[in-house]
Amino acid sequence: MRVLEGNVVGIDIFYTKLLTGDNRFVVIPNGTLSNSDLINVTNEPVRRLDLLIDVDYSSNIKQVKEVLNRIALNSEYVIQEEYQTDVFVNSFEASSIQMGYRVWVKTEDYFKAKWALLEEIKETFDKENISIPFNQLDVKLVK
Known part of the structure; x- marks a missing residue:
């Protein structure tokens, strides 16, 4: 399992788009996300x-x-x-x-x-x- 960290820049019906800290644009199938543990590190101040x-x-x-x-x-x-x-x-x-x-x-x-x-x-x-x-x-x- 690979670990990705970045800012969500878009959510579509089939894909979520992520911009990583080193400016890589990553497209992740929503099915992958729905079957994975997600950690939101920016939710709290x-x-x-x-x-x-x-x-x-x-x-x-x-x-x-x-x-x-x-x-x-x-x-x-x-x-x-x-x-x-x-x-x-x-x-x-x-x-x-x-x-x-x-x-x-x-x-x-x-x-x-x-x-x-x-x-x-x-x-x-x-x-x-x-x-x-x-x-x-x-x-x-x-x-």
Whole structure:
């Protein structure tokens, strides 16, 4: 099953027309749509932005949470008044601790907010000496 995302620009009796984010015009048979799950991400004015951020096992979790909360608090995109920012340990991966990061943003700002937050996270982690690990493979030679 392929996933398409875009703006509906027309609905006819047999087809629905979609314009994707990269400006592709897609025609989808309505039968396909009636037999599929549809997610309308623009129906509400506010949308939750979920990020997964890996940090090194040597990281201080309390510090990571404080930094991520501070980034959300200082972001022009994150809505503070009615919605809570969530920062939590999501899982323990092979080379990292995976942090979950959930903030609420205006639907129209979703991608701008995502890109700005990711950039700010990287810059702030560098300043705070919080390491973002990369996958590693240790090979041992046995004679």
